[in-house]
Amino acid sequence: xxxxxxxxxxxxxxxxxxxxxxxxxxxxxxxxxxxxxxxxxxxxxxxxxxxxxxxxxxxxxxxxxxxxxxxxxxxxxxxxxxxxxxxxxxxxxxxxxxxxxxxxxxxxxxxxxxxxxxxxxxxxxxxxxxxxxxxxxxxxxxxxxxxxxxxxxxxxxxxxxxxxxxxxxxxxxxxxxxxxxxxxxxxxxxxxxxxxxxxxxxxxxxxxxxxxxxxxxxxxxxxxxxxxxxxxxxxxxxxxxxxxxxxxxxxxxxxxxxxxxxxxxxxxxxxxxxxxxxxxxxxxxxxxxxxxxxxxxxxxxxxxxxxxxxxxxxxxxxxxxxxxxxxxxxxxxxxxxxxxxxxxxxxxxxxxxxxxxxxxxxxxxxxxxxxxxxxxxxxxxxxxxxxxxxxxxxxxxxxxxxxxxxxxxxxx
Amino acid sequence: xxxxxxxxxxxxxxxxxxxxxxxxxxxxxxxxxxxxxxxxxxxxxxxxxxxxxxxxxxxxxxxxxxxxxxxxxxxxxxxxxxxxxxxxxxxxxxxxxxxxxxxxxxxxxxxxxxxxxxxxxxxxxxxxxxxxxxxxxxxxxxxxxxxxxxxxxxxxxxxxxxxxxxxxxxxxxxxxxxxxxxxxxxxxxxxxxxxxxxxxxxxxxxxxxxxxxxxxxxxxxxxxxxxxxxxxxxxxxxxxxxxxxxxxxxxxxxxxxxxxxxxxxxxxxxxxxxxxxxxxxxxxxxxx
Numbered sequence: 205x206x207x208x209x210x211x212x213x214x215x216x217x218x219x220x221x222x223x224x225x226x227x228x229x230x231x232x233x234x235x236x237x238x239x240x241x242x243x244x245x246x247x248x249x250x251x252x253x254x255x256x257x258x259x260x261x262x263x264x265x266x267x268x269x270x271x272x273x274x275x276x277x278x279x280x281x282x283x284x285x286x287x288x289x290x291x292x293x294x295x296x297x298x299x300x301x302x303x304x305x306x307x308x309x310x311x312x313x314x315x316x317x318x319x320x321x322x323x324x325x326x327x328x329x330x331x332x333x334x335x336x337x338x339x340x341x342x343x344x345x346x347x348x349x350x351x352x353x354x355x356x357x358x359x360x361x362x363x364x365x366x367x368x369x370x371x372x373x374x375x376x377x378x379x380x381x382x383x384x385x386x387x388x389x390x391x392x393x394x395x396x397x398x399x400x401x402x403x404x405x406x407x408x409x410x411x412x413x414x415x416x417x418x419x420x421x422x423x424x425x426x427x428x429x430x431x432x433x434x435x436x437x438x439x440x441x442x443x444x445x446x447x448x449x450x451x452x453x454x455x456x457x458x459x460x461x462x463x464x465x466x467x468x469x470x471x472x473x474x475x476x477x478x479x480x481x482x483x484x485x486x487x488x489x490x491x492x493x494x495x496x497x498x499x500x501x502x503x504x505x506x507x508x509x510x511x512x513x514x515x516x517x518x519x520x521x522x523x524x525x526x527x528x529x530x531x532x533x534x535x536x537x538x539x540x541x542x543x544x545x546x547x548x549x550x551x552x553x554x555x556x557x558x559x560x561x562x563x564x565x566x567x568x569x570x571x572x573x574x575x576x577x578x579x580x581x582x583x584x585x586x587x588x589x590x591x592x593x594x595x596x597x598x599x600x601x602x603x604x605x606x607x608x609x610x611x612x613x614x615x616x
Numbered sequence: 617x618x619x620x621x622x623x624x625x626x627x628x629x630x631x632x633x634x635x636x637x638x639x640x641x642x643x644x645x646x647x648x649x650x651x652x653x654x655x656x657x658x659x660x661x662x663x664x665x666x667x668x669x670x671x672x673x674x675x676x677x678x679x680x681x682x683x684x685x686x687x688x689x690x691x692x693x694x695x696x697x698x699x700x701x702x703x704x705x706x707x708x709x710x711x712x713x714x715x716x717x718x719x720x721x722x723x724x725x726x727x728x729x730x731x732x733x734x735x736x737x738x739x740x741x742x743x744x745x746x747x748x749x750x751x752x753x754x755x756x757x758x759x760x761x762x763x764x765x766x767x768x769x770x771x772x773x774x775x776x777x778x779x780x781x782x783x784x785x786x787x788x789x790x791x792x793x794x795x796x797x798x799x800x801x802x803x804x805x806x807x808x809x810x811x812x813x814x815x816x817x818x819x820x821x822x823x824x825x826x827x828x829x830x831x832x833x834x835x836x837x838x839x840x841x842x843x844x845x846x847x848x849x850x851x852x853x854x855x856x857x858x859x860x861x862x863x864x865x866x867x868x869x870x871x872x873x874x875x876x877x878x879x880x881x882x883x884x885x886x887x888x889x890x891x892x893x894x895x896x897x898x899x900x901x902x903x904x
Contacts, residue, residue, distance in 0.1 A: 250723075252829050254731040382874055410873045413833035415824050416633060418626040418754070419869035419876070425748050426619055439733045440833050442825025446735065450751035450823065452742025467733055472825070474737035511732045 240283035241276075241537055243268060243524070244303040244333075246314030246324060251291025252438065253316050255467045259517035260338070261286060262507045264313055266499075267524040269506075277531050285309055293323050300324035304331035310537040311527050313338060313520060318384050322611065325350055329609060334539050336527060338519040340486060342388035343567075343593065344612040346600030349539075351546060351566045353523040353559065354515065355486040357392040358595035359572045361462055363588050364484035365396035365433065367574055368460035371482075373430025374402035379420065379444070380435035381463075382409035388613075389435040389462055392595075397433075405429050410436065417444045421451055434461040442469055449477035458482070468512040470577045484574040487518035487556040488582045491573065499555035515556070522554035526561060526568075557589065564601045567593035618746030623869060629754040631861025632761035633820065635854055637834055638841045639764055640813030642849040646842050647785050648805055650700060651711040654718035655838055656831020658810055662688045662817020663826045664725060670736045676822070677739075684818025685811040692810020696803050704802065718831065725828040738822040753823065760819055764812070769850050771808075772904050781805050840884040846894020851903045855895045860884065 245264050248257035268282045276282060285307050287299035296315070303309050304327060311334040315321035321337045328335040328349060335350045343356035369376065376397050380386035386409060394404050405427045408420060424432065436444055445464070448454060460482040464470075470478050489500055489512060499521065500513055529552055530545040531537055551560035557571035574586040599612040637659065644652045652658075662684040669679040699717065703710040740752035772778035784791045784801040792798050824830065841860055845852030863883045868876030891898045 250726065250731075252731070252827070254726070255733070258731070408872055411877055414873050414877070415820075415830075415833050416630060416865075418629050419623075419865045420873060422619070422622045422626055422748070423869055425622070439825040439827035439830055442733050442735065443823055446738055446825070447751070447823050450738035450740070450742060450753055452744070452749040452751065456749070469733060472733045472735050477737060509730065511730065 238276075238280040240281045241278070241531075242283055242285050242307055242309040244307065244309035244312035244314065245284055245286040246289050246296060246299055246303070246312060246320075247286070248291045248316055248320075249288035253291040255511050256316050256514075256516050257289075257291075258507075259503070259510050259513050260316070260520040262503055262510055263513075263517045263521035264524055266502055266506055267521050267528070271528050277528060278535065278537070282528075289314075289320065293319055296320045296323045297327065300327040301331075304328060304333040309333065310531075311336060311542070313523055313527075315339065316516070318342065321345070332539055334527075334542060336523045338516070338523040340515055340519070342385055342392075343595040344599060344614050346565070346596070346602065346612055347609045348543065348566065348602050348606050349609075351523070351526070351561065351568075352596075353526065353568045353570075354519045355570065355572060355591070356567065356593045356595050357389060357462075358593060359486065359570070359588075359591040360484040361389065361392045362396055362594075363572055363574055363586070363591070364460055364462065364482065365393060365402075366400045367484075367586065368431055368433070368458065368482050369397070369400055369402050372458045374400075375405055375428075375430045376402050376433055377405050377424050377427055377429035377431070378407040378433045378435075380407070380409055381437035381441060382411050383437075386410075386435045386437065393433045393435070393462075410441065412438055413440055415440045415443050417447045420444075421448060421453065424457070425453070429457060432457055432459045434459055435463050436461070437463050442472065445469070445473055445477055445481070449474075454480075465512070465577070465582060466514045466516065470580050470582060471512065473580070475579050478577045478580065480576055480578075482574065482576045483582070484572060485515040486570055486572055487515040488573055488575055488584055489513040490575070490582045490584060491555065493555070493557070495553060495557075496555040518555050522552055522556065522559045522568075522570075525552045525554060526550060526559065560590075562593060562597070564603045565593050565596045566600075566602055567596050569593070618748045621745050622748045622750055623866075625750050625754055626869070627862050627865045628758045629861075630865040631858045632758040634837065634841055634861045634864075635761045635857035636757070636764060636816040636819055637813075638838045638845075638853050638857055639768060639849070640809045640811075640816060641838045642842050642845065642853040643768075643809035643812060644806060645839070646845070646847060646849050646852070647781075648802065648809070649705075649707065649785075650703070650806070651707060651714065652809075653711060653714040653835065654695075654721060654831075655813060656833070656835040657718045657721040658688055658692070658813040658831075659817040659820065659834050660725065660826070660828065660831040661691060661721065662814035663821040663824065663830065664729065664734070664817075665814065666818040666821040667734045667736050667826055668729075676736060679736075680818040680821065681815070684821075685815040688814020688817065689807045689811030691814075693803065693807040695810070696806040700806055701799065701802065722828045722831070729828070731828060734826040735824070736822050757819060764815070765850055765854060768812070769904055772849070777801075777804070837880075840881070840888075844884055844887050844894055846891070846896035846898075846900075848896035848900050848903050851900040852894055852896030855900070856887075859887070859895070 289295040313336045340354035380390040534541040534545040547563045560569045572588040572591040575582040575584040665684045665687040666679045742751045841856045845856035864880040867879035
């Protein structure tokens with residue numbers, strides 16, 4: 205055997221390279237220390253919106269520990285990269301950049317208010333980072349890079365309004381918080397009241413710092429409606445329910461709300477102040493299905509002081525699992541492959557029931573529930589299976605226009 | 617007719633709540649010239665004291681009328697000793713320090729009790745006037761406002777402490793030469809202002825949703841009322857609270873709550889433009 209000089213040099217170089225590289229190969233193979241897949245999270249853990257944000261992050265942690273316990277995804281463990289956005293829109297923009305550019309996460313779950321979602325959505329489109337928004341909202345987002353797993357008005361308000369009108373009567377008085385959410389939700393309420401042959405007597409908006417509802421209560425009494433529809437938001441507005449009850453109006457005119465009970469209102473107010481208030485969401489902590497009981501139990505065990513577990517937390521949990529299912533199906537964390545896997549109409553059986561991705565809208569087809577408050581708890585009365593995001597479907601078709609990227613204001 | 621009675625009650629209720637909210641600030645800011653941006657957080661502490669002690673089984677009236685003012689008064693005392701006493705006569709610095717204090721108090725309460733909504737049910741129930749309903753608690757708030765007015769007036773006008781306090785606030789150097797320990801008077805006055813604010817928090821607890829950030833809803837309104845009222849703590853604050861309460865409630869009734877707020881702030885601007893010294897600087901000169 206003749207060994208040429210070139211051959212000798214080449215083989216010894218190969219050997220040297222292999223020897224140098226071997227520690228890395230050995231440690232990885234031998235000890236299973238694959239690089240973790242990073243999952244980004246942007247949720248408010250402090251500031252006014254924290255009561256909503258805390259259960260959402262806990263739900264992500266729960267989902268990740270479940271997936272890791274089952275061996276991770278693609279043989280790699282998952283790791284949460286969480287930033288506390290402090291109820292501050294500026295923090296959202298800043299941390300969105302960090303997640304996309306520095307941390308290079310595989311997916312981001314985050315955003316609570318519509319304002320925070322619209323602040324980060326363009327960033328994730330630009331840096332090609334898959335984004336999940338898991339909150340119920342006013343509908344209309346149409347973006348191939350974004351999946352909205354929460355309910356929209358066509359799934360909840362559409363059930364709530366006719367049910368409440370059927371119970372009490374057709375003359376309706378609407379009160380709502382004076383920002384994006386309240387304004388658009390009030391429009392949907394008016395539409396559904398009209399569709400079901402009712403009449404809207406008045407629509408009143410309240411800035412978020414209004415605490416004294418005396419004049420409004422007098423005004424409502426003068427208008428004599430059969431029903432009050434409320435989209436009031438936050439701690440200050442909780443005062444309305446209290447002042448309403450203390451004036452003795454509670455037994456006179458019933459209330460249905462699209463926001464009541466998303467934090468912990470039923471357990472805060474006295475039974476006499478809240479009994480009978482009707483709400484409709486994609487999930488209630490009080491659901492008694494095995495999946496729901498297991499989820500609530502696990503979450504309360506992981507974090508005993510957790511506030512009420514509403515649709516916000518449950519949607520986040522289900523959004524995370526939908527993404528994990530898609531990664532399994534795609535066999536990669538590469539963004540386009542995961543999006544295409546999700547678009548096949550992927551579904552997940554979560555605490556709220558079966559949740560299915562709707563390809564044209566990137567929203568979900570999911571159950572909606574209607575409940576009333578009884579003894580400071582929600583008492584689930586009706587289940588609407590497979591409610592579709594029809595409002596967004598009316599304006600958004602990502603099958604036809606995959607390049608579409610905006611939030612439509614749905615004309616009502 | 618029934619409606620106008622109810623509306624009159626609304627206006628009285630608005631004015632009484634505003635007066636109760638502002639009285640403590642009138643003492644701390646109007647009298648002592650400390651810009652207390654943590655005023656809203658004092659209200660919040662009073663509300664929390666009421667809710668926590670009621671939930672612990674205490675009678676709600678004792679919680680509102682005793683626990684809230686005593687607790688916030690003590691907090692005020694500590695804050696005066698640790699922070700405020702270094703800042704007398706330094707208006708802008710006091711603003712910065714109390715702003716920091718307000719952030720600290722919000723953070724502290726959030727850490728201790730979480731960021732959820734708390735509350736206690738409203739006592740007393742409602743009554744009917746014709747086809748309309750209102751709550752007895754509204755009437756109670758009005759009565760409390762009148763009682764506080766009388767009490768603070770009595771203390772400031774007829775007690776030795778009131779006389780000395782007013783003297784110290786007007787001319788601390790002269791008061792000190794006459795043998796008054798001004799440091800003690802400042803401390804006691806600040807604690808009194810905090811206690812009165814805590815009482816307002818306690819009284820508002822049964823009609824509000826209570827969160828660590830609730831104070832921010834009250835700060836701006838309290839300041840414009842005290843500034844609009846001018847130097848006299850009782851007559852000034854009472855007249856401004858009456859005026860702004862009327863404007864706000866009627867504005868909210870006749871238009872919408874959004875415009876109610878706008879009208880309130882516009883009328884405040886107009887008032888301060890026309891009467892730079894506040895209402896009491898023009899009409900109730902030399903009164904309390």
